Amino acid sequence: MDNLETPRLLLREMLPTDAPGILALDSDPEVLRYVPGQLLKTLEEAAGVIAYIRQQYAQNGIGRWAVVRRDTQEFIGWCGIKLVNDYHTNGRTNYYDIGYRLLRQHWGQGFASEAARASLAYAFDTLKLPEIHATARRENLASCRILERLGLRKETEFRQDDALWHWYTKANEALRL
Template sequence: MTSLETPRLLLREITLADAPGILALDSDPRVLRYVPNQPITTLAEATKIIDYIRQQYERNGIGRWAVVRHDTQEFIGWCGLKLVNDSEVNGRTNYYDIGYRLLPRHWGQGFASEAATATMRYGVDVMQLPAINATVMQDNTASRSILEKVGLHMQGNFIEPDGSWWCWYEWSNTMLP
């Protein structure tokens, strides 16, 4: 699988060596505030997440990438495209979803936008995807701003079985001028 570079970041395959970083992400209530996941507490749980992502690489040729800072070589989170083909969201399946998750100490510095922009370019220019979608909890204004900044447009709202309100975002090549 390809890796991507931006001026400040390397986006590369997630490996088992990233388990401590995945554990830090998915055990932090601030990170999970706007996602439906339950916190994890062990490296074994982080390894299961990595195994799932690595299976996506093999099955679909794409999956979330580790986000690493060039200056410190530090794992700061993940970003990337995922083919949603093993579940249904908002009545849909078999679509490409852009997503990102960063450790809180790296929020507010433009890293998520930088990684998401590179990911969108890859999806559009390299993979030549006809559409890219995203789902975000309605109250997550920071994430919604990033999606809009990288070219996605809100197409509507939906309610998850737990009663939470979500937004459905989309970019498609029919939206080009």
């Protein structure tokens, strides 16, 4: 899997040594406020998350990248493209999803937008994917704004996990020419 660089970030393969960062990320109730599932409690659980992501690399050739600040080399979260083929969302499976999650102290600095923009460009320019999808809970206004600034458009709302979600899509315009 390729690494990506932006002016402030390195997006690289998730490594087993990222387990403390994943634990910090997924044990924070505020970070997971709009995400279904349980908070992580142990490094072993975090290692399981990383193993799942690394399995996606092997099976699908793509998965979420670790997001690292170039100036400090610190792990600040994850971002990237994922082939959703092992569960259904909005009644769909086998689609490419863009997603991101950052440690709270890195919110509001444009890092999620920067990483997502690079991931979207990679999906369209390198992978030549015909379209990208994303989901965000309706109340997650910050995430919805990021997706809309990236040019994804809200197609529908759906109910899942006892919450209302937006379903977003963006077509690869370069493939339509």
